[in-house]
Amino acid sequence: MSGETVITIVGNLTSDPEMRYTQNGLAVVNMTIASTARVFDRAANEWKDGDALFLRASVWREFAEHVAGSLTKGTRVIASGRLRQRSYETKADSQGNGGGEKRTSMELEIDEIGPSLRYATASLTRVQSNNQAQQGQQQQGQQQRPQQTQQQRPQQSQQRPQQGNDQPWAPIPPTGGSDVWGQNGYADETPF
Template identity: 55%
Template structure:
């Protein structure tokens, strides 16, 4: 929609995503992302951490289930969504304002990690992580070799998987 503020945040998950369901059965996952910019201090000739931004994020439906099954605390993520401002009164009667992100897209950062992605087909069982593997605590941790892209086993019939330099593409 016009006038909405869409932002992209890169940071680390503060905690494991929390998956809940509305009374109508819609899944919603909430998580917080900490994003800390690095700045160069010319006086000391060193990189330093600037002030951290902590942003509460929520993602809905199948994406919520995929996030809860696939991402874990400490995972570096790229999150894009609509920034929302919400005001409320705390217990002491003081008016507070918070900023939250309604997530459209989220995924692991592949800057210092690898991932094998499998398309999900609707509802997932509690033992699946939404990416075709057993849930094992998130990206970046040691996992058993399971085949598939990025895990040492090449798909059969994939002309790009072989390392022959025939000079011409196979089409």
């Protein structure tokens, strides 16, 4: 959306992401990212820690579940999202003291987050949603049909010239004006 302040922050998580669910059943993760600048002190001729920025951040829905299952306290992360300003009034304590003060806080509504690979390694596991699972089943069905066609014509696959295995994307030249599945196709190369 236009007019929103999008920022990227690199820092460490100050605690494990706190996952909870709203009354409507939506997952939300809240966390704090601490980012400390390194500054060069000319008098001491060395690098020192500068002022620390502690930024509260939130992630929603299925994305929140991924974050809670992947990131832990101390993990160096790179997060990008929309900066939000939230205004609120303080509540009185149990003895009725204080309260009514207007305050403002800045929070990051995260669009993307991941571990920084500067000082660590990571391994990726893709999560398959229900929509992706249905698409995967449809693709498997489409892949089975060409395999059956190839099994029905074994002599044709033997006539094709062998391509080197070191080029997995090399085009297979069609025989007799047909494509790899024996269908009438184009004899020219892939346009990309």
